Amino acid sequence: MPAVLSTVTTIVALLLAALALLAAARNRAPDRVQFVGTVVVSVAAVVLVGAAIVSWIGGHTPVEITTFLGYALTMLLLPAGAWIVGRMEPTRFGSLIVGVAALIVPVLVLRIGQVFGG
Numbered sequence: 001m002p003a004v005l006s007t008v009t010t011i012v013a014l015l016l017a018a019l020a021l022l023a024a025a026r027n028r029a030p031d032r033v034q035f036v037g038t039v040v041v042s043v044a045a046v047v048l049v050g051a052a053i054v055s056w057i058g059g060h061t062p063v064e065i066t067t068f069l070g071y072a073l074t075m076l077l078l079p080a081g082a083w084i085v086g087r088m089e090p091t092r093f094g095s096l097i098v099g100v101a102a103l104i105v106p107v108l109v110l111r112i113g114q115v116f117g118g
Contacts, residue, residue: 005051006109009044013105016041020099023092030086030094038083038098041105045075052112060116068115075108 016037023034049072052062062068082101086094 002051005044005048006113009041009048009109010106012037012044013041013102013109017099017102020095020102024095024099025092027092028095029090029092030083030098034086034095034098035083037102038079041102042076042079045079045105048109048112049076052116055116062115064115068112071108071112071115075105075112078104078108 016034019037020030020034023029023031052068052072056062056068078101082098086097086101088094089097
């Protein structure tokens with residue numbers, strides 16, 4: 001799994017978290033900027049998980065396959081799910097939901113790297 005993809009995914013997720021948490025602190029609901037950030041994080045997650053699967057097909061098997069699949073599925077579904085739930089709550093707490101979910105993505109990136117690194 002390329003380190004560049006992990007780094008990019010982590011940085012994009014942390015930027016989204018900063019934007020969303022700042023919006024929550026300013027008492028703002030989720031907006032278009034957070035939506036675009038969520039889409040970018042989702043695309044980065046798809047590329048990262050895709051690269052991990054290609055690496056797996058190429059012969060580099062994760063140490064714990066079930067754990068890898070759980071983390072990968074969570075990383076793929078979390079940003080979109082957070083956006084949907086955040087939009088259902090059109091207050092500052094919607095931005096808080098998006099921000100906290102964005103903070104979880106770097107943890108998932110780290111854990112996927114650990115599962116693959118063995």
